[in-house]
Amino acid sequence: MPRRQADTFGIYVHFPYCLSKCPYCDFASRAEAVIPQRRYTDAILRELRTQAPRFTRNANARAVSVYFGGGTPSLWDPPLFAEVLREVRALFPVAADAEITLEANPGTTDEGRFSAFRAAGANRISIGVQSFAPRQLVSLGRKHSGGDAVRAFQTARAAGFDNISLDLIHGAEEQSADGAARDARTAIELNPEHLSCYALTLTGLAEEVPMAKAFRRGELELPDDELQATMGEAVRDELTRAGYRRYEISNFAKPGREAVHNSLYWRGLPYAAVGCGACGFTLNESLRSGASADPQIREVGRRWQNDRSPERYMERVEATGLGESSAETLTAEEHLRERLFTGLRLADGFDLMELEHELGLPVRKRFASQIDRLCREGLAERDASWLRLTARGLDLHSEAALRFF
Numbered sequence: 563m564p565r566r567q568a569d570t571f572g573i574y575v576h577f578p579y580c581l582s583k584c585p586y587c588d589f590a591s592r593a594e595a596v597i598p599q600r601r602y603t604d605a606i607l608r609e610l611r612t613q614a615p616r617f618t619r620n621a622n623a624r625a626v627s628v629y630f631g632g633g634t635p636s637l638w639d640p641p642l643f644a645e646v647l648r649e650v651r652a653l654f655p656v657a658a659d660a661e662i663t664l665e666a667n668p669g670t671t672d673e674g675r676f677s678a679f680r681a682a683g684a685n686r687i688s689i690g691v692q693s694f695a696p697r698q699l700v701s702l703g704r705k706h707s708g709g710d711a712v713r714a715f716q717t718a719r720a721a722g723f724d725n726i727s728l729d730l731i732h733g734a735e736e737q738s739a740d741g742a743a744r745d746a747r748t749a750i751e752l753n754p755e756h757l758s759c760y761a762l763t764l765t766g767l768a769e770e771v772p773m774a775k776a777f778r779r780g781e782l783e784l785p786d787d788e789l790q791a792t793m794g795e796a797v798r799d800e801l802t803r804a805g806y807r808r809y810e811i812s813n814f815a816k817p818g819r820e821a822v823h824n825s826l827y828w829r830g831l832p833y834a835a836v837g838c839g840a841c842g843f844t845l846n847e848s849l850r851s852g853a854s855a856d857p858q859i860r861e862v863g864r865r866w867q868n869d870r871s872p873e874r875y876m877e878r879v880e881a882t883g884l885g886e887s888s889a890e891t892l893t894a895e896e897h898l899r900e901r902l903f904t905g906l907r908l909a910d911g912f913d914l915m916e917l918e919h920e921l922g923l924p925v926r927k928r929f930a931s932q933i934d935r936l937c938r939e940g941l942a943e944r945d946a947s948w949l950r951l952t953a954r955g956l957d958l959h960s961e962a963a964l965r966f967f
Contacts, residue, residue, distance in 0.1 A: 571617055572627040572826040573650060575606060576837030577635040578872050581670065585703040585776075586731075588767035590839020590870040591633045602838075602872065603642040605879040607649050609836040612883035614653040616844055617834050624657045625650075625834075627823035630684070636666035640678035647683045654834070661686055661725075661822040668706035668714040676721035687718045688727040688758075693734065694748045701735040702762075703773075708748070715752045725819060726754045732793040733762035733785050742793035746800035755819040759797050760812050761790050768870075791957070809909050811956050828904045829912070830897065832863075838875040838885065841867045862921070863892040894921045903963045911942075911950025932965045 578590050579597045617623060628650055630643070643664075650656065663686040664679055671679075676687070693699050694708035706714075711728075718726050728749050732742040749757055762784065764774040776782040785793065798808060806814035810828065813821060826833055835842030845863045868885035869875040875885040892900075898921055905912035918925045926933070926947070933949060936942035941955035941962045955962050 569620065569622045569624060570626055570826070570831055571623060572629065572823050572831070572833035573625050573654060573656075574823070574833055574835040574837075574840055574842070575628070575630045575635075575646060575650075576632060576835070576840040576868075577602075577630060577638050578633040578838040579637055580632065580634045581637070581667075582703070582705055585773040586762060586764065586771055588769045588771050589633065590768075592872055597637060598872075598876075599639050599642055601876060603638075603646060605876045605885070606646055606836050608883055609879050609885055610646075610649055610653055610834075613834050613836060613842070617654060617832070623655060625654050625660060626657050627661045627663070627826060627833075628656065629661075629663045629823040631663075631665050633665075634667050634670055635664050636670045636675065636679070640675055640682060643679060643684075644682035651683075663688055663727075663821075663823060665690065666714065666718070668710040671714065671717065673717045673720055676718050676723070680722045685723070686725040686727065687723045688729065688756075689714050689718065690729045691749065692729060692731045693737075693745050695737075695741055695745060698734045698737055698741065698745075701737075702731060712752065715754065725756070727756035727758060727821065728752070728754045730757065730759045730797070731762050732759065732797060733790040735782060735784055737785060737793065739789065739792045739796045743796040743800050746797045750800065750804045750806075756813070756815045756821060757801060757806060758813050758821075759794070759801070761794055794957070807909075808953075808956070811907050811959055825908075828907050830901045830904060835866075835868070836885070837868065838872045839868055839870040840885070841865065860894045861891045862894050862897050865890055865892060894923060897921065898923055898925070899967060902966045906949075906951050906959060906963050907956075909950065909956065911948050913948050915947035929966055936962055936965060 576590065578592050579594050580591050581593060583591060583593045628647070647662070662684045664684040665688045667690045689711065691711040692702050692704055694711055696708065699707065715726060715728070730745055730749060732745070746759070764771065764777055767774065773782065777784060801814045802808065806816060808814050809820050813824065832843050832845045843863060843865045846861065866886045866889035869878055869887040878885045901912070901917060914926050933942065933944065936955065937944060940952060941958060942949060942951050951959065951962055
């Protein structure tokens with residue numbers, strides 16, 4: 563079995579609480595005036611202990627990433643955050659150079675808190691800026707100002723973080739391509755190591771968010787698909803000129819600063835997941851093991867999701883040690899389709915031969931006509947056994963990926 567599948571995994575810890583709920587957000591999050599810090603932390607600790615055996619059977623396995631997402635994890639009391647991270651290191655074999663990310667929102671931290679998170683072991687901060695423009699921040703329901711975002715970045719730097727990511731969203735109400743480009747330039751001036759730049763999306767969400775309802779009722783006018791695409795191109799041009807590499811559809815980084823944790827998802831690797839609404843994934847120790855050689859029924863992995871309600875999640879963990887509300891097994895065929903879809907999100911693409919070896923499926927032979935057509939149309943290119951989308955293909959990722967389905 564290839565080393566990358568057997569020995570590499572991530573750990574995701576979800577903190578669902580926020581100061582306010584953004585109208586476009588479908589993550590498992592909750593605005594609370596009083597956060598049950600101790601009870602929620604105890605639930606996280608217990609679930610970590612229950613899940614650890616799933617990921618420690620292989621003596622060579624190493625966690626290369628621990629990601630604290632939300633919600634707003636920067637609202638977690640730093641001593642409790644430190645307690646969770648200590649337990650992670652005690653229970654799991656965490657690589658010495660693992661990426662330890664904490665998501666933060668402008669206005670939810672000061673230098674003292676950032677310094678405490680850094681001292682506890684966080685070595686990467688992801689700040690949810692979304693926009694620096696007052697009008698766009700209002701339309702996105704954000705409570706911070708552009709100045710707050712700049713101060714949050716500067717505070718993180720002062721606290722010792724040398725790996726900072728900023729999130730931007732384009733496509734909000736009354737935004738122009740020039741406005742989206744200005745947001746990108748403002749972010750570039752701060753000189754972060756990483757930028758995630760997403761188009762505002764209101765379809766295919768886990769729940770119908772208030773902004774989607776308002777748009778459906780005609781109370782909200784958003785840029786059409788063509789203008790949104792123009793915004794995305796303007797943002798990419800700014801980042802490319804500044805030396806950021808587009809390594810995934812919506813993610814840009816300086817050399818060597820690509821997000822380790824998200825890359826695990828795109829490469830189909832396993833990850834432990836604890837906390838309200840968290841989703842986890844395990845692979846069988848041998849992808850070729852199973853009762854049947856039929857790829858339609860041969861099980862290669864398992865995915866689960868925890869309860870999205872913080873109260874029900876804590877009750878589940880207190881009763882059983884796990885917060886799972888649903889789970890599914892994945893067959894080789896199902897995993898193949900996911901790997902094709904997510905692998906094509908990466909600018910480097912993926913190795914078709916390696917995928918064949920992992921799943922025992924004739925990927926190149928089966929999809930030869932689709933691959934040839936994508937290459938002829940300039941949407942993809944091959945280099946030996948590697949397949950990747952071109953810049954144009956990345957912009958049309960869904961259309962290109964659906965050719966395989």
